[in-house]
Amino acid sequence: QSVLTQPPSASGTPGQRVTISCSGSSSNIGISTVSWYHQLPATAPKLLIYNNNQRPSGVPDRFSGSKSGTSASLAISGLQSEDEADYYCAAWDDSLNGWVFGGGTKLTVL
Amino acid sequence: QVQLVESGGDLVKPGGSLRLSCAASGFTFNDYYMTWIRQAPGQGLEWISYTSSSGNTIYYADSVRGRFTISRDNVKNSLYLQMNSLRAEDTAVYYCARHGRPNIRGYYFDYWGQGTLVTVSS
Numbered sequence: 001q002s003v004l005t006q007p008p009s010a011s012g013t014p015g016q017r018v019t020i021s022c023s024g025s026s027s028n029i030g031i032s033t034v035s036w037y038h039q040l041p042a043t044a045p046k047l048l049i050y051n052n053n054q055r056p057s058g059v060p061d062r063f064s065g066s067k068s069g070t071s072a073s074l075a076i077s078g079l080q081s082e083d084e085a086d087y088y089c090a091a092w093d094d095s096l097n098g099w100v101f102g103g104g105t106k107l108t109v110l
Numbered sequence: 111q112v113q114l115v116e117s118g119g120d121l122v123k124p125g126g127s128l129r130l131s132c133a134a135s136g137f138t139f140n141d142y143y144m145t146w147i148r149q150a151p152g153q154g155l156e157w158i159s160y161t162s163s164s165g166n167t168i169y170y171a172d173s174v175r176g177r178f179t180i181s182r183d184n185v186k187n188s189l190y191l192q193m194n195s196l197r198a199e200d201t202a203v204y205y206c207a208r209h210g211r212p213n214i215r216g217y218y219f220d221y222w223g224q225g226t227l228v229t230v231s232s
Contacts, residue, residue, distance in 0.1 A: 033217045033218070035217060035218035037219075044222040044225055045205070046222065047220050047221075050210055050220070051218070088155055090157075096172075097169050098157050098160075099147075100157070101154055101155040101157065102154070103154045
């Protein structure tokens, strides 16, 4: 059972916009910035969004993040087949003195 | 370019020990906090430990506290994870990751290694 809650799956067709939610609490998302990672099969996770809504260089602006209160979301617009991956949210948790992750969302491009 | 390369993963019996290494290159290693994260087969990500850039501040997840020890050698640009009293539930791919900003804990990990597989089984 992950501390942060994500839907286990999401899907969309090419060109569509999809969003993935991440729900936490006042001890994690409520007091921390949120980061998002994507993971292709059999590869290491990669940073996708940091500080709630910042993109590292090289990440297309089709990816955007937002945070409100104790929840965050990742939006992917103009969905492409190569976006098919697992997506994880993460935040620092003050009560655990460590990072917590969501359980991951498997995105399928139909 | 930043590179993190883990090694040391192996098949070990329950109760056994293992030491993982993470060789860093392409950045000033002693400026950055570092973390270990693991992923059990078919499961999500679990943060397990971090160390400050100097090694003076260290935190562990409850699941490994008292059994695992994180350390670093800033001369050898390497991060380590000593794993003792291993259990079947420690079976996972172990990743080392760099914290996103120099000299602070920060809130995200900007570079990850490719991972090393630890299997605990009799």
